[in-house]
Amino acid sequence: MQADAAARILVVDDDPGIREVLCDYLSQHGYEARGCASAAEMDHALAARSADLIVLDLMMPGEDGLSVCRRLAGKGGPPIVMLSAMGEDMDRIIGLELGADDYLPKPCNPRELLARVRAVLRRPREDAGDGPALSFAGWRLDLMRRELTRPDGQPVLMSAGEFALLRAFAERPGRVLSRDQLLERARGADADVFDRAMDVQISRLRKKLDDGSGLEMIQTLRGEGYMFDMRVERLNGAGR
Template identity: 60%
Template sequence: MDLSSHILVVDDDPELRTLIGDFLRDHGYRVEVAADAAAMREAIARRRPDLVVLDVMMPGEDGLSAARRLASETGPPVIMLSALGTDTDRIIGLEVGADDYLAKPCNPRELLARVRALLRRNPPAMEGEPAPAAGMRYRFDGWSLDVARRELRDPTGMNITLSDGEFTLLRTFVEHPQRVLSRDQLLDYARGHNVDVYDRAIDSQVSRLRRKLSERGGPDMIRTIRNEGYMLLPSVVRR
């Protein structure tokens, strides 16, 4: 049990909210609950959780909008829960910034497994350890990626527009530079739980990201490694 992990469960269904909260508490997590996105923001302002379990269909601001807002603010990782369980629904949830997506009704043990997997990739800070700086930037070959502002600037200082998926993918590359990353690893790092249906989507995202980087006249910075995956070639400085 990881007693240091704090989970926020956001769902407008009080019975389900209680059920999920009690189940996670029984497995050693500290759990807070919220009925909607507004209550979620208040809870996060009081104390940032290590992970948010977020319903999609809620009154007021829906879960997709709330997840997009959290991603733009470099908020905690998010597992979305939804009665909308088609492949398209999952893709949309991941594209707006969720780290994982689980269709309702779900097996509580599957939710627990995904919570554990996501917390392994995003371990909670130890008591007294400062939180990551909101203004973290990565520099590579004259380029600059500002994580908090979600801004990519080329060597001339021009802002390059990225989709949510392209931003998440580039952030994954700069956090693991000069390493071969397989499609499975990119899915795991960038989008959460590994789901085979998104395998080709990674290829498309890499292709679009590579094109945006090369359009500024620089060398190809993302190399395709045959039968293995992709690698960001430049060294990266984190500030």
């Protein structure tokens, strides 16, 4: 796919063997992949040129992956696929909670990583052309710029996964969406079903949608899924 071929990926891992294998494999499939041995090296690379996606190791000397993930997500940085040799459910949950867009245990199969990378990179292209903006209860979700603005005009920083999840809700107000439907829409069809991780994503999104008004925008329907209980208006122009 031509759009994928232009994507620039940073593989951040202190293991030179893993960096080389993953960079070579991604490069063979049309990506511009570069390895970074540390968070500091990653920062230097990002300062020189932006990246479309970061493959990030959890356990690194110096600043670890969780700290990097939190920092990049807080600045609205590129999507992150996190890798962890620990492979525990709790590590996955923490990574997703801090803003990672997907997660793979190490050692990972390069083919599986490629599938996850494609799924994450696919979302911005799909999101970019379907309409200018959605509005609900004074909030504004800009589908072109991928931005969320509070009723008071303040921007809300969101990870790519959070944006995709909110869009899935806002484009289907009043409809019950199962975890499977949300995972496929917000995390890509190649992601496996992971109910607890989705609960974490929903919790993060609820916190970001809390403006003190007491509105419970995302309703939980036990045994069925979730529903965006708001009236949503599609805005035709770029103005607010």
